[in-house]
Amino acid sequence: MPSEKSESRATRPYHHGDLRSALLASAERTLREKGAGALSLRELARDIGVSHAAPGRHFKDKQALLNALALAGYERLTRGLTAVDDAALPLEPRLIAVARGYLGFATANAELLELMFARKHDPDASEEMAAAVDRAVGTLERIIADAQKRGEIIEGDPAHLTLVVGATLQGAATFAANDLLDARTTLDGVPRLVHLMLHGLKPR
Amino acid sequence: MPSEKSESRATRPYHHGDLRSALLASAERTLREKGAGALSLRELARDIGVSHAAPGRHFKDKQALLNALALAGYERLTRGLTAVDDAALPLEPRLIAVARGYLGFATANAELLELMFARKHDPDASEEMAAAVDRAVGTLERIIADAQKRGEIIEGDPAHLTLVVGATLQGAATFAANDLLDARTTLDGVPRLVHLMLHGLKPR
DNA sequence: ACCTGAACACCGTTCAAGT
């Protein structure tokens, strides 16, 4: 029976290799399984098999670890959105695709999303973070700008329109992540949601 | 010079009177001033002048305190929304008023709002909580239903339309509470936001 | 009924010291 916890053979044990990555990976697993509140540096260190002070070499703070987690989340989200975005599509299906992408991410990473949005301007990592947010929002803004160029949506500051569309998606994501909506209902509702954003609530 | 901390005269000192209310009041102040992360039962007890074990008599858990705080938040929000809602108004100004109400609450109580939405189905207080959420959402649903009766907005499940409108407001609130938008910009943008929800992004 | 004091099992963070 091979050891489950130590695996101190062959691939070189943990504690030499790359503690930073190991911490992030373990933290993300804990986040997903037991929630943000249950995340402790000491327990992370225990699971990995290093001393409780070791994480301090790689993250000055618990907050620094959380920031790194959130940052990685934004990067994964942005990659997912750009992968799913197809500029050749007409506006409505194009929006449906990225909305589905975002809401899929939100339901599959509820705890992480909370972390990503639980940031109060930390003067430290807030620069990187703001850039990461901008990249994610950029996907949406490009779609809006493209559609405006083609006359598919009304004129006006694209940043403002992006904010409105983004807010709607963010709100739906919050509802879904907090079980006000279940994942299926949320994803199934995306086409109607997008249609309403485009056509409004007033009768045509 | 009167004592600032003890005021153990006249109105009866803290520790006899109503510790539960005192804890909630102090907790809300801490929440507003230093954030949810900085909230400690022991510090609360210290500030009020009771032993660190005393809070345990009134809240079985730290989470129970947070739940009570969130519940009070929903009640205040609902009162604020119903106070600001005027059924005699036409749809658009009526929606603008309650949207302003909600976003005003969100910017003025950012930390509390996070608490109110940071709930993962706690089988305990989740019943009361769900009811409180329903009351808040009810304000919006009534507006939607009224407007449908008057033919001011399209037909369809009012619960679904409410969800869409609610999501947009919730997303905007999240942006505002996390300084992606400042309070002024948010409130000033409400009429445009509502107009977009009603008329959609497509050119008319 | 309500509160206290002590105790238990945890935390995050720091810092000398080890390799």
Next chain:
DNA sequence: ACCTGAACACCGTTCAAGT
């Protein structure tokens, strides 16, 4: 460079005992 061990100042929660 990276990690350890001990130490410090905190936590939340429980429980006998006090009033």
